[in-house]
Amino acid sequence: MPRLVMKFGGTSVANLERIRSVARHVKREIDAGHEIAVVVSAMAGATDQLVGWCREAAPLHDAREYDAVVSTGEQVTAGLLAITLEGMGVNARSWQGWQLPILTSNAHAAARILDVNGAELLKRFQERHEVAVIAGFQGLHKETGRITTLGRGGSDTSAVAIAAAIAAERCDIYTDVDGVYTTDPRVVQRARRLDRVAYEEMLELASLGAKVMQVRSVELGMVHNVRIFVRSSFEKPEDIDPRGIPPGTLICGEEEIVEQQVVTGIAFSKDEAQISIRRVQDKPGIAAAIFGPLAEANINVDMIVQNVSADGATTDLTFTVPAADYQRATEVLIKVKDRVGYERVDGANDVAKVSVIGIGMRSHAGVAAQAFKALAEKGINIRAITTSEIKFSLLIEANYTELAVRTLHSLYDLDK
């Protein structure tokens, strides 16, 4: 029988009425002849309350105890959904991370899944036609016997890992949006939902601000080749088209994407600050001398642009940091001035990063050149450029963000 993992986030299980709606989604798939594992998050707000209590108990709390407290949110939802399903006549059983078990690393509050045991689930699918309702976001560290959690959004990762363990045909991520869009529909009215997107593209889209899924879950999907389908938990039967295809976006390997477009989407982020270090000595070890202290200060450096030295002795180095860290980053750099050796630091915290993503870029030349031309025609100045195989990012003045995104969205035929 075809096997599915269905994952529902906090908004989808926020109260008993919504949990009943989730149960109806599950029953629909059961009736369609699927074996089902459901992964649930905590009721919306529950995790925040638990986290708040931990902070109130002690500002610097032990992450092991934090995990023991916070993981209860998903435990409650899993039990309630199992009860609701049984009330509808569907065989169901809840599973906590330690019960399967889902084994993780020991990095409490940000653990990584190491192994999921799906054997018991497969046995119960066959013998009892039982739906497995699994508490997301959590696992067990084998050696210590302690509950771990995966960090915010970790239920997506739970779902994909379970889908891999039980060799599911698909992992359906039910969320409050009905898929992944070419760009933010609030900025570009004509943004379209993508039918399919490759893992690599999704990774670039997600980490750049299209916050549909936890980045780690997409990585995991890519490694284990789990087909992930993003769809709406508010979907109604009439949304499913006559061929039986529900609205949503399939995240899959590029071999599954037949009509490949050159550009898949435009992502952007306004909370960026640009820092330029002028006339840095161009010698080995300088990059480490600059970025080491920033990493120690827990400042996340994103775009890095370093040009080839013109005089063979000094060069300019530009990078971006979150706007909130701009001041702090500048201070760190001033402290290491003597050690690094540079003329001065300047920058701006009113910049935006616009990124163009598409697997098709690999085989198409001149994709970026088109963008430079189109933006120039609108009078948008490009402050810095970085490129990778399947995307390029441009740093521009923040005021021009929407204009730039709309221009590029049209340029690459994403308006349909």
Added chain:
Amino acid sequence: MPRLVMKFGGTSVANLERIRSVARHVKREIDAGHEIAVVVSAMAGATDQLVGWCREAAPLHDAREYDAVVSTGEQVTAGLLAITLEGMGVNARSWQGWQLPILTSNAHAAARILDVNGAELLKRFQERHEVAVIAGFQGLHKETGRITTLGRGGSDTSAVAIAAAIAAERCDIYTDVDGVYTTDPRVVQRARRLDRVAYEEMLELASLGAKVMQVRSVELGMVHNVRIFVRSSFEKPEDIDPRGIPPGTLICGEEEIVEQQVVTGIAFSKDEAQISIRRVQDKPGIAAAIFGPLAEANINVDMIVQNVSADGATTDLTFTVPAADYQRATEVLIKVKDRVGYERVDGANDVAKVSVIGIGMRSHAGVAAQAFKALAEKGINIRAITTSEIKFSLLIEANYTELAVRTLHSLYDLDK
């Protein structure tokens, strides 16, 4: 090092401020050189909310899932107390039922503790001076790997079972009263707190309405000879007398009670109804024919009085049921009239049961006779009498309850 179990109920951990107060109690005992295992209930109200959700999800919910949901309440408190203790510089670690494990029967929602593994706790006391904070009310059924709960008030039983497992010197039950009283202080102003009470006496007092502790926990204490100390969670340092003795009641074996009084306490219950079956045929199997159907109807029968038949053919049978079940019990009896064979059923639902309890009764004759005389002098009619080794119970008209209790309290020198 002397070892203690400390148990705190839902009111004592109702919010973070109270949890901090609990942590201070724990720290006091640590500073006094004790090894400590703390057992906590869920925050007051938390269990009710979880139970409410289960009922809302499905009126007839699976007890296994109910247990998975409801056990989270204690898990949260245990984690938060561990965090709070660590914030005070005390080494602490939380433990859920499945982690120790506390093994129970498979009777979900009303499981019985079978075995507690205290080995890891003892090791950590020694090696790390670590306080164990244990989620009460819950355990693990070994064969199914499922979480079980012990039923309302089960944390008391958890605490006593853990005290037995780690051979604790004492199990301190912190509650919202400061001990066990000779009778209800709301009825008799001069009711006194008992310094010591024997397990057997406590069992009679508890089941008769002095609702300080779960009955099962006292039974367990008696079996394993765990000294249980009932004390107030609102106790302040100045409440402890100069000899270092805190206010409270020690529940212990009778060999520890030096100055034994004949009568220890007077319990009473007003929610009783009396049913009398007149001229029942006096033949084998009749009691079963009457009480079987009542048990099937889930009606709890308490006092049973059957006198020796006068005519050798019929007799009168009197028993009590909870007042709320009076009507239903009568209906059950009318249904079985032909099968049982009796003349008529009569009764009253405005009766009260007053019980006099004391281990000393075993060796003192005439204790009950004194009561009959004293009550008669006050014009109180006794409707029925039952006796056991360490108590006797009287059924009287409900209006006379307070008068009877006060009369007996004075009669047996309990007024001090």
